[in-house]
Amino acid sequence: MTKLTGAQILIKVLKQEGVELVFGYPGGVLIPIYDALYDADIRHILPRHEQGGAHAADGYARATGKVGVCIGTSGPGATNLVTGIATAYMDSVPLVAITGQVQTSLIGGDAFQEVDITGITRPITKHNYLVKDVNDLQRILKEAFHIARTGRPGPVLVDIPKDVSVAVGIYNSKLSDNIEIRGYKPNYKGHIGQIKKAVELINKAKQPIIYAGGGVKISGATKELYELAKTINAPVALTLMALGSFPPDDKLYLGMLGMHGTYYANMSINHSDLIIAIGARFDDRVTGKLEEFAPNAQIIHIDIDPAAISKNVKVDIPIVGDVKTVLTDMLNYVKEKEHKEWLKQIDVWKKQQPLTYNQTESGPLKPQYIIEEIYNLTKGEAIIATEVGQHQMWTAQYYKFTNPRHFISSGGLGTMGFGLPASMGAQLGCPDKRVICIAGDGSLQMNIQELATIREHNIPVIIALLNNSYLGMVRQWQELFFKKRYMATDLVKNPNFTKIANAYDIKALKITKKSEVVPAIKEALKNKEPYLLDFIINREENVFPMVPAGAAVSNMILGGEN
């Protein structure tokens, strides 16, 4: 038992939890905590906007699997974190957000820079705390980390009033790491009876498909997924959150499914007689019109979150548990299968409608081509963070990920402005990797101030800007469903991005021709330093295939040449 100030207790717990890096922005009520950080050997990164800090912590967590930590001051600092917290919540990312709060005696009185941040973040956190007594701080912080990283991970916010960080309280250096919270007991082990029932269905199925989501990545179950697919010879479709969880060159691989999924993934799931859903949640971007989704399929659903099961579709065999643990058990029972006819049919679909584009020597730059060249030149080993829009979907379609922690993208919330700060966090978490942010011109401007952070810490991310001078994804909808009435999507008055980069003392190149693409990427990859590549792409290029929102997944617009 030692006596420490609240701020010192915070530092102690951060160290104990293995935190090496925090993203924080100071303010009045945080000064005591910052004063303690001054002496701590924890790396502190100052983003240029709290939202950037939250996304950076998120990107760090996604790339490393560790808990990301961000800090914001009371009031506007805390509200600036909100989008970042919601983004992490929707994609089940372990995050601990620390906010400063006005002193306890002022709470509730509309004090300067007071907001009810626990109230505001209640529906977008896994849990949150307002610390009222410094003697609770150590336990609360330990619980926060425990809750963030276990079960279905997610963000936890801890709101610390100024007087609590100044007050002296008890710090127990022997406090056990075994956190007991009676209302929180995540279930890891799947019910064996349910697993056996699932295996019966699997053994009987003629046209099974595996539909795997982000849970596979979080659980670290790519090997088990592979073994299951290989044993039962079932094709595998991945969600956006799971890309990289299955070898992209394997003949069982169907690519991504859903709104911008491949023709063959969507056809396969719709013709299947059994869907084995693993760590996925039947998002509307995946199922399309629910009434017409996979009409003949029975469904097995494995997920650690009971509430994810039977939320959107009726499930025949629910299995609540950790994906890796459940699959390991399941592998003891499944029999080898061939499914020759089924795989032949899928092959026909693959040949009928592969993903295609046409890059001519002298024509406008195709984003798909750029992504394929980035893939080639990084040998598929880079960590790719994306913003949100068409460029995100092209990345999902054309970069063949082999590691699920190499694709960092806001799936559930679809947050423009996520990519640049997330790439920063990923790079700081994985200093030995190349990190590339594939960005859109609209999204990049949402957190472009982080170029300053990137410069300050010489974070060597490469920004590959797919610049169409449009809010392209929205423009695509306007083109296809609103008679090309382009309202508020034209960004022709965009700034000169290379000049902006240069102003931050970051090197940049503008690329307009096919012949320049490979040399430019090589140039950016040459040194480990930040770089911006401004690729001027075919302005009205569309993302295909596309399932219109609310339509059945079998009603894909295939596009073709545009």
Add this chain to the structure above:
Amino acid sequence: MHHIISVTVENKFGVLSRIAGLFAGRGYNIGSLAVGPTEKEDISTIVLTVSGDDKIIEQVIKQLNRLIDVIKVVDLTEKEIVKRELLLIKISAEHTTKRSELFQICEVFKSKIVGITNKNVIIELSGAPAKIDAFINIMRPYGILEVSRTGLIALAR
């Protein structure tokens, strides 16, 4: 269908707002909600009634269970339970002629007169919600001034 759900929670500030917020945010309809302490100081019980089809009720229970401060959720609907609600009702009593009639009804319902002035009478009644509803209906002609109900509480046998 109407479900009665008993939720055992940590007795901490903000718990009620988590539960109320969950219902509001996900569009579930709370019929009634009663919160109270239990035999253990650090635990409270919330009894709430919700209507919805099986799918909604399943989600309600799962979502409640997801809350860290929720220790246990039990759907009491299909169980053998004792249900009670407490009613306070204020009736206009300016027509003194009707008072005796009023008192007779109270006797039939085994309710209690707990307040009386020249202007009004306050009656207390406890019972299953159907009984409370019936009593309120019978009281209508006498001129209901105000009604206060606790919401349902319940225990499984």
